[in-house]
Amino acid sequence: MEESNEFSYPGLYEVIFMKAEKFINTVLNWGRSNSLWPLTFGTSCCAIEMMTFGATKVDSDRLGVLFAGDSPRQSDLILVSGTITKKMARRLLNVYEQMPDPKYVIAVGACNVSGGLYHDSYNTIEGIDRIMPVDAFIPGCPPRPEEFLDAVRVLQKLIKENRSKAQINGNIR
């Protein structure tokens, strides 16, 4: 394609189209960030804190995080809470691939951040960012339920600013 030196103003049609696309994206991101349906993937002690996160005292429902479906086909957020061993890695990825796009991942606990207690062990994945893209990490062994709320707020902010891993990698339909 030839590059012309002539300057031209964007037409009215282009301006409207660009504005409309931005407007639609903002509305979509607002909707996505405020109804995150999580898939619970609890393998050890962090899962107990995840139950408290969904219960009355630390109410996840007020952020739109409904523990509703609990099936990978109806979720858009996966809470990986607990140690992921090397045998479990395939099962985790199998579940993750069944989720529809866009999908977000929160890694819960020291084991999923860096290996934690099982660092340098022969049978533990040292941080699940080795096997899947992670949006937010929650440190702690196990973390307090309030930190789950914080992670969800961080994830909502990322989605609204188009900065989550799914949006960066272009996995949106």
Next chain:
Amino acid sequence: MATLDKLKNGFKGDLEVMTNEPSFSVISIKNKKLIKKLAWQIKEEFDILYALTVVDYSPNFELNYIFSNYKNADLLILKVNITEKDFAVDSITDIFSSANWEEREAYDLFGIKFNGHPDLRRILLPEDWPGHPLRKDFKVDDEIRNWTGLDLKF
């Protein structure tokens, strides 16, 4: 223990009694090929195999079969030594069926072969995992550390 005297007469020099108390005894067998015959004899008095543990005295390994019975809750520990040259022992799965998974675990973590086992696969670790991790000479190197068993794209 009454059965111990009976066992001792049947196996003569191959059987060594290390501890002999009223409800607890430790025996060791020198010839590991006799283990099936011995297990049939033990089955008459002891009806369950509690555990099978392995001790690594490199280069030799020692298997500890822990038997018990429901009636008196007696304990019998049978020690079998295996050397590096012949790294296999006969399976006793057809005599004590709980030996099935115990032997799979010993195969998984120590690499000991059990002849005549119906389904000798790994039980805890993935099928294609390299090495046997509970041996003394096992080292966690970069190959083990980065092994995920997945072909990842990113």
